Amino acid sequence: MKLNTATENRLADRPFNFSPGPAALPESVLAQASAEMLNWHGSGVSVMEMSHRGKEFISIYEQAQQSLRELLNVPPHFKILFLQGGGLGENAAIPLNLSQGKAADFVVTGAWSQKSAKEAAKYCKATVVADAEKSLGGFYGVPSSDSWQISSEAQYLHICSNETIHGVEFQQLPDLDAIAGRDLPLVADASSHILSRTVDWARVGVMFAGAQKNIGPAGLTLVFVREDLLGRALEICPSVMNYQVMAQTDSMFNTPPTYAIYIAGLVFQWIKAQGGIAEMERRAIEKSKLLYQCIDASDGFYINRVAVDSRSRMNVTFFLKNENLNDLFLTNAKERGLINLKGHKSVGGMRASIYNAVPVEGAYALADYMKSFAQQHG
Ligand SMILES: *Cc1c(COP(=O)(O)O)cnc(C)c1O
Numbered sequence: 001m002k003l004n005t006a007t008e009n010r011l012a013d014r015p016f017n018f019s020p021g022p023a024a025l026p027e028s029v030l031a032q033a034s035a036e037m038l039n040w041h042g043s044g045v046s047v048m049e050m051s052h053r054g055k056e057f058i059s060i061y062e063q064a065q066q067s068l069r070e071l072l073n074v075p076p077h078f079k080i081l082f083l084q085g086g087g088l089g090e091n092a093a094i095p096l097n098l099s100q101g102k103a104a105d106f107v108v109t110g111a112w113s114q115k116s117a118k119e120a121a122k123y124c125k126a127t128v129v130a131d132a133e134k135s136l137g138g139f140y141g142v143p144s145s146d147s148w149q150i151s152s153e154a155q156y157l158h159i160c161s162n163e164t165i166h167g168v169e170f171q172q173l174p175d176l177d178a179i180a181g182r183d184l185p186l187v188a189d190a191s192s193h194i195l196s197r198t199v200d201w202a203r204v205g206v207m208f209a210g211a212q213k214n215i216g217p218a219g220l221t222l223v224f225v226r227e228d229l230l231g232r233a234l235e236i237c238p239s240v241m242n243y244q245v246m247a248q249t250d251s252m253f254n255t256p257p258t259y260a261i262y263i264a265g266l267v268f269q270w271i272k273a274q275g276g277i278a279e280m281e282r283r284a285i286e287k288s289k290l291l292y293q294c295i296d297a298s299d300g301f302y303i304n305r306v307a308v309d310s311r312s313r314m315n316v317t318f319f320l321k322n323e324n325l326n327d328l329f330l331t332n333a334k335e336r337g338l339i340n341l342k343g344h345k346s347v348g349g350m351r352a353s354i355y356n357a358v359p360v361e362g363a364y365a366l367a368d369y370m371k372s373f374a375q376q377h378g
Contacts, residue, residue: 064265110163167317
């Protein structure tokens, strides 16, 4: 079966899924995986049943790695690791690999960067050098880099480049050479917006992403690491988390998450066939603009407090002014085939996650629904 490269044929019984993660996958990828489930390319077995060291799986792995490198223009001096442990696993792996037991700095723009700082404090001195809750009165944007109080002993600076829960996104990665005045590696948790925009690799030390938002199934974690940062791990760093060990073994020090890698590879091919990262970015802009316009034009019926220049293109958060309507909003949405719009429990309100696999038509259907709901209940 071939990937459907033209407009997606939507299956009638599948709703538009705005889940924050694990999230929607392209339907043509699911259809292809389904067709190949019992017998992958004449091998007689499922991808799940293959040795990770056999030639069939190695070909799947190498193609996934190669497509990803091409899609994101990853320079040769970056290793791409296919790991397990999720975003939260990386919150421990990063200080174990990079802090040298000394210190690390954190810019806190939402729940995820806050968690990262807390986890790192187990392994090194973790300093919050800017906190949007303090400087902006809430997670409503990115504190200006002029205000970051970078510590001299920090071995790296960590950001979450898209805060999935609060809907705050860095529109560009900070240039730490200029901000810190020295080679301070930037660590970026890009779990929820990777593959939706290009990456300025000159600004990156390590970038990581759990797969379950914009890449594929849960269980796979991608780590991009600049080669000169390998070999700094603490003695106590578990081998499966040690970037140098994993780089030297092509991420096969132990059994990698083979099926998740296979699906991720199909997603990479799908992105390529759709027009690559530029097309994903174009769609993300179209989808997010549409929803933010709908919110801003609602006369306060819907509210989003994030600074316009920090609004996420992937996770559109909003509140209904009359919170008594929340349940009705969600129930009616579901009836119209618009599911998983409830905000994170720590924040409340609503959140539409419009990752790459959510079609543009999904955003139009949601905006239409939001307008008619506001008309009816405003
Ligand atoms: C989902 C998410 C995580 C959590 O990843 P797990 O795979 O659950 O450990 C970390 N960071 C960000 C930005 C996320 O969106």
